[in-house]
Amino acid sequence: VKFNNCAGNKGVRYETNSLDFKVRADGTMYAAHHVQMPSKQLILMVTATDSRGRDPTLEQGKSEEEGHQSANGLRRQKRDWVIPPINVPENSRGPFPQQLVRIRSDKDKEIHIRYSITGVGADQPPMEVFSIDPVSGRMYVTRPMDREERASYHLRAHAVDMNGNKVENPIDLYIYVIDMNDNRPEFINQVYNGSVDEGSKPGTYVMTVTANDADDSTTANGMVRYRIVTQTPQSPSQNMFTINSETGDIVTVAAGLDREKVQQYIVIVQATDMEGNLNYGLSNTATAIITVTDVNDNPPEFTTSTYSGEVPENRVEVVVANLTVMDRDQPHSPNWNAIYRIISGDPSGHFTIRTDPVTNEGMVTVVKAVDYEMNRAFMLTVMVSNQAPLASGIQMSFQSTAGVTISVTDVNEAPYFPTNHKLIRLEEGVPTGTVLTTFSAVDPDRFMQQAVRYSKLSDPANWLNINATNGQITTAAVLDRESDYIKNNVYEATFLAADNGIPPASGTGTLQIYLIDINDNAPELLPKEAQICEKPNLNVINITAADADIDPNVGPFVFELPSVPSAVRKNWTITRLNGDYAQLSLRIMYLEAGVYDVPIIVTDSGNPPLYNTSVIKVKVCPCDENGDCTTIGAVAAAGLGTGAIIAILICIIILLTMVLLFVVWMKRREKERHTKQLLIDPEDDVRDNILKYDEEGGGEEDQDYDLSQLQQPETMDHVLNKTPGVRRVDERPIGAEPQYPVRPVIPHPGDIGDFINEGLRAADNDPTGSGSTAGSVSSLNSSSSGDQDYDYLNDWGPRFKKLADMYGGGEED
Numbered sequence: 001v002k003f004n005n006c007a008g009n010k011g012v013r014y015e016t017n018s019l020d021f022k023v024r025a026d027g028t029m030y031a032a033h034h035v036q037m038p039s040k041q042l043i044l045m046v047t048a049t050d051s052r053g054r055d056p057t058l059e060q061g062k063s064e065e066e067g068h069q070s071a072n073g074l075r076r077q078k079r080d081w082v083i084p085p086i087n088v089p090e091n092s093r094g095p096f097p098q099q100l101v102r103i104r105s106d107k108d109k110e111i112h113i114r115y116s117i118t119g120v121g122a123d124q125p126p127m128e129v130f131s132i133d134p135v136s137g138r139m140y141v142t143r144p145m146d147r148e149e150r151a152s153y154h155l156r157a158h159a160v161d162m163n164g165n166k167v168e169n170p171i172d173l174y175i176y177v178i179d180m181n182d183n184r185p186e187f188i189n190q191v192y193n194g195s196v197d198e199g200s201k202p203g204t205y206v207m208t209v210t211a212n213d214a215d216d217s218t219t220a221n222g223m224v225r226y227r228i229v230t231q232t233p234q235s236p237s238q239n240m241f242t243i244n245s246e247t248g249d250i251v252t253v254a255a256g257l258d259r260e261k262v263q264q265y266i267v268i269v270q271a272t273d274m275e276g277n278l279n280y281g282l283s284n285t286a287t288a289i290i291t292v293t294d295v296n297d298n299p300p301e302f303t304t305s306t307y308s309g310e311v312p313e314n315r316v317e318v319v320v321a322n323l324t325v326m327d328r329d330q331p332h333s334p335n336w337n338a339i340y341r342i343i344s345g346d347p348s349g350h351f352t353i354r355t356d357p358v359t360n361e362g363m364v365t366v367v368k369a370v371d372y373e374m375n376r377a378f379m380l381t382v383m384v385s386n387q388a389p390l391a392s393g394i395q396m397s398f399q400s401t402a403g404v405t406i407s408v409t410d411v412n413e414a415p416y417f418p419t420n421h422k423l424i425r426l427e428e429g430v431p432t433g434t435v436l437t438t439f440s441a442v443d444p445d446r447f448m449q450q451a452v453r454y455s456k457l458s459d460p461a462n463w464l465n466i467n468a469t470n471g472q473i474t475t476a477a478v479l480d481r482e483s484d485y486i487k488n489n490v491y492e493a494t495f496l497a498a499d500n501g502i503p504p505a506s507g508t509g510t511l512q513i514y515l516i517d518i519n520d521n522a523p524e525l526l527p528k529e530a531q532i533c534e535k536p537n538l539n540v541i542n543i544t545a546a547d548a549d550i551d552p553n554v555g556p557f558v559f560e561l562p563s564v565p566s567a568v569r570k571n572w573t574i575t576r577l578n579g580d581y582a583q584l585s586l587r588i589m590y591l592e593a594g595v596y597d598v599p600i601i602v603t604d605s606g607n608p609p610l611y612n613t614s615v616i617k618v619k620v621c622p623c624d625e626n627g628d629c630t631t632i633g634a635v636a637a638a639g640l641g642t643g644a645i646i647a648i649l650i651c652i653i654i655l656l657t658m659v660l661l662f663v664v665w666m667k668r669r670e671k672e673r674h675t676k677q678l679l680i681d682p683e684d685d686v687r688d689n690i691l692k693y694d695e696e697g698g699g700e701e702d703q704d705y706d707l708s709q710l711q712q713p714e715t716m717d718h719v720l721n722k723t724p725g726v727r728r729v730d731e732r733p734i735g736a737e738p739q740y741p742v743r744p745v746i747p748h749p750g751d752i753g754d755f756i757n758e759g760l761r762a763a764d765n766d767p768t769g770s771g772s773t774a775g776s777v778s779s780l781n782s783s784s785s786g787d788q789d790y791d792y793l794n795d796w797g798p799r800f801k802k803l804a805d806m807y808g809g810g811e812e813d
Contacts (some may be wrong), residue, residue, distance in 0.1 A: 001027045003048045008532070017045045017085055017176075020218060036217050039188045043174055045085040050451025060183050081169055089178040090147040095130060097140035102117050104137050105159045105168050105590070112162050115135075117173065119155040130155060130175070130328060139173075147177040148214045179216035183269040185224045187211045187286035192269075192593060194250065195291040198601040201389065202252050203547040206241065206290055209248045229268040229285065241267055241290065245276060248287060260328050296335035298328040300360075302386045303401035313372040318404050321351065323362035329358075334388035338362065343401070345380035346558040346796050349405070352368035353382060364404060372410040380404040408479050412501035415441040415452050415654040417509030421492075428481040430721050432473055436464070439511055440471040441497035450499040457495035457508055461485040464511075466495055473511065481515040482548040489550075492547045518607025519553035525614030532586065533623035541618065545602045553606035555580045564611065572598055574802060584616070593621050617676050668691075 005007060014023035020035045105113055110608060115137040121129035130153070132139045139157075160166055187209065194207025195660050215221035225245045231238060234367040242253040250267070267288040274281030301324055309321030319612045329335035334570055340353035340362040350368045362384065370378075383401045390396065419437065424437050443450055454471045456464070461483060465476045485491060498506035513514070523545035530541040535743035547554040556579025561569050573587040584598065598616045603611035793804035 001046050003027065005048070005050065011050055012048050013050065015047045017047075017087075018042075020063055029530065032037045043085075043154070043176075045174065045449060047084070052394075075100065077290035083173055085174040085176055087178050088141055088145050090180050091126050091182055091561065092141075094142050094144070096144075097142045099137050100130075100141055101173075102136065102138045103157050103159075103171070104668075105130070107167055111167070113159050113167055114162065116158045116160075117155045118158065118175075121150075121153045121175075122155055126150075129153070132157070140455060145177045147179045148183060150177065151216075153181075154174050173259045175335045179193075179219055179221050181215055181221035181274060181280075181282065183214040183221075183273075184282040184284050185211040185213045188272060190286055192286060193291070195293045196257065197295050198250060198257045198292045199295060200252050200257055201298060201579070202255055204252045205807060206250045207288060209243070209250065209269050209271075209286055209288055211284060211286070213271065213273045216416050219482065220274045220277075222273060223275045224271050225271050225281075227270050227272075227276070229270050231268075231324050232266045233262060235262055240265065241550050242671065243269060250290070256802070259292040259330065260298065261292045263292055265292070268573045282791050289320060294333060294335050294485060296329055296386055296388045297394050297401055298335075299390060300325045300327040300336075300338050301395065301397050302384065302402040304402065305399075306403045307364075308407075310407045311366055311370060312409045314369045314409050314411065314594060316366050318366045320351075320366060321364040321404055323363070323364065323382065323384070323404070325360060325385070327360070329386070333398060335386055336382050337358065339387060341383050341385075342381050343381045345378055345404075350378070351380065364406070370408050371444075372408050372431075373444060375409050378404075378406040378408070380406065393439075400504045402697065410445070412499070412503065412505050414505035414507040415497040415499055416507045417441045417495075418498065420508075421512050422511040423512045423514060424690045425514040425516060426479075427518055428479050429518055429520055430475060430479060432477055436473045436475065436513070437511070438470060438472045439466065439495055439509060441509065443499055445499070445501065450501050452497050452499050455494070455496045455498070458492075459498045460493075461491070462528045464493050465489070471495070471497070479513070479515055480520075481517050482521060486515065517550045517553055519549055519608065519610055521548035521553075522610040522612035523547040523554070523602045523604045524612060525556055525600055525602050525616060527616065528614075529619070530584070530617045531621065531629060532584075532628070533621070534591050535586075535589065539623075540575075541616075542581060543574075543584050543616065545604075547604055549604070549606065554604055558601075558603040559609075562601055568599060571596075573602070586727045589690045595619050632684045632813060681782070706799045750777070753785050 001014065003012060003014075004379055005012060013025065014027065015609060016023060016029075020032055021029055021044060022032050023029045029046075029365055049667060065239050069362050072587045083101065083103065085702060088100065092098065103115055114131050116123075116134060116135045117130060117132045119140065120126070122131075127143055129144055129145075130139060139327050153175040155171075155175065156170045157164070157173055158170050159168040167272045172197055182715055188211070189209075192207060192209050196204060196206045209226065211224050213222040213224050217223065218682065226243050226245050228241065228250075231240060236256040236258075237254045239671060240252060240254050241249045246691070248269075248271075250269075265435070269288060270283050271287045272278060272281040272283040281594065302570055304324075307321050307323055311318055313515070323340065325338050327336045327338065337357075338355055338360050340355065342351060342353060348368065349363055350366060350370050352367050353362045353364050356363060363381070364380075364382075380403065381403055385396070404433070418441075422437070426436065433664075441452055441453075445451055454466050455468065456466055456788075460479070463475060463479055465474045467474075480486075480493065483491075493511050495509050495511065497509065511575065524547070525542050526546055530543075535538055537538070543559060545555070545557045547557075559574050559576065559582040561572060563569065569587075570589055571586065573585055575583045575585065588734055597615050598618050599613050599615050601611055601625050603609050619629075626631055703809045793800040
């Protein structure tokens, strides 16, 4: 800090309003000790005192002069007024308002001055915490202060005349709230969780608890100290833990932590301010839960020294024994989980021991089948350990090893063929009954007297027989290498060997017969048909042969023409190309078109060789300049002459003409069928006919009817001959039909009356109604006279009910 009292600062010493900071004589400020800053900014007041023991600058209401050099010499100048910091204790009980300080200006003797204050706590929220008498300059606090709410206030005091003109420069007022011990320490958490390994040495760190005090931490009001109140359980000692009074670190203070005895401790911790003074300080408590974590300080131990089990031979994945262990460490942890090993007694690796994840038991399991005939029992030595290694200083227990005795039981095993698949080689074509080999099986049950029987399981071609007693294989037919049952020259058959044990057991064996080829197939000529021009030199026929045998019983082939008939060698010739191909061509200059059967002898290279005479059909035809058969030539080559071709064309024309006549006849018949349809009585027609007219009130044009539909058809196609009896009401009556007058095709409207009259006369002459296209109405005539009974019409359905009512009503009608 810098200061100048115009006298060279002789005898000036500096003081602060804080015990945490001091100022040296040269103005250097330093921290007196380790300081905890309550906020980012700390406001301090520095006081300069001269040798006379008074403040040369900070006297209230006093204005001093500051000297400086000018052209006129030394003169005095007014200084600004300064007010020292004001300390106000929090939680004051009043009375309020309570005076804090009085502000005066030395000009108040000359003029009337009005005082005011501004800033937070005056005219800014929180409002009116501080007030000032505008005339006397006395400043008051109006209510109790709370340091935890606000620790300091910065106001500015103003002095103006009655006209509002500034008399003095504004002065800064610093008000500090003095802390009181009015807040208890508060723990960050009410419950703290920590852990420590069992067997830990004294001084092992466990956890830290923290409590905060809202009071000033630079004073005893905010200085918190910790202590342990209680510990539960108090085993093996009532003071297993201690706590650092200043930092809150909890550490072990005694040995003997054992998770298997005490798994958890509950510690009540107390935090007290006033540096832990229980008489004056405020306190609070929290709970610290300390869990003793497990270490592998207990080796697993077998519950018994020997175990036993039994297993059938040839079985795998079978549990033969369960090994039980005891481990006092924490269950289902690496310190508790057991691992089993077989130390001795199983050199071939028939067994393994798997751990049950729930019970921790060891399951002795067969992973490789055992044979009763080889080993009747096993004596195993097993050891158990944990997944985690034992803690330092812990030794393995002698009870961590045990013996396991496993007995093997004998079961009936199936016979087996020692050589499976068995392969033999022989030539094809050996005669029936030939002995090929003996395919015998071995019964592994040496301690059982059992017989083995043989039978066929698969013999696709049915070529083989097997002796049921000794397994001797003989042929039942001739073996043919060229058969479809042969794959890559090998024939495969499967046989069954079964014993007579209880229950019976059987095994299968496969016999493979490799057939060596012999020359038993003559070659065949290819192709079977060919085409050549009638003149030589234009083209030839390439021929070859196919042989079902294999090398060396195939090519090279020899192609030759037979000497009989002589015309073959006269007309044709063969030219050899290589061992497998030759060319057939014409020997003569011209050969008439047609199809010729040319015999060719083909001989293979087998020992002895086989030959075959094959016939190739050669079509000889005229060719164009490119050597291709022409269309006419192809027909001629097929053997058809000109007359035959003309006859074929005439037949085709006749066939087309018949088809055309048949179509015309069908169309004409269809037309006649439409013109001869019978007229259906509208009463019998179940369809509803709706006629739509485009205008109302018919005129002359509506009289132009087509009366042809009312006329009787000219002829009837047939007459049904049926015996008398009950007839359906919708069928026509049987009998002679009268001839109704034939109307012209296009009638005149005036003919309607004549038509109706003629119809009435015809109906009178035909009581049966057979001449009408309508349904039969029995003996109905045009007159209503007579004693006819018409009640039977009611039985004919609704269409005749009205007619029955009209004619059968009685005399009153």
